[in-house]
Amino acid sequence: MTFNDICLNCVINSTVRSPGKSLKEALLCAQSEDRLTVGVYESAKIMTDDPDSVSFCVLAMDEEFECDIALQIHFTLIQSFCFDNDISIVRVSDMQRLAEIVGDKTEQLEDAHCVLITNPAEGSWEDPALEKLHLFCEESRRLNDWVPEISLPER
Secondary structure, three states: OOHHHHHHHHHHHHHHHOHHHHHHHHHHHHHHOOOEEEOHHHHHHHHHHOHHHEEEEEEEOOHHHOOOHHHHHHHHHHHHHHHHOOOEEEEEOOHHHHHHHHOOOHHHHHOOOEEEEEOOOOOOOOOHHHHHHHHHHHHHHHOOOOOOEEOOOOO
């Protein structure tokens, strides 16, 4: 085992233990750099207009919306798009908590079912939390968990 393999295992193991913390950090970093898109329709527009700009996708579902057939169809299409375009994707089960993290506008709190993180600008620093999440998703796919569910940390 090489040094790089050991380092990669350390990163994966630390992310596997706290993927929720890494997700929160990545969302807050992207928000501070104006790289977040919140909302199913807004996300679909970004994916259609500039799919190469999308780095990460978060789908959120609460019990209240489990029977919403239209939302389930949107999720299926978004997931398919992410798989086809090699975009890492996760699911969270607490839309309200996700909305608290990313929402600074009332309308964003109502449609936080899909949140996209776009790529950082050329020449800027890579987000370590986002890199950990990409590794977490890659490892999950190896275990046939194509859309892993992450629990967001409490406040």
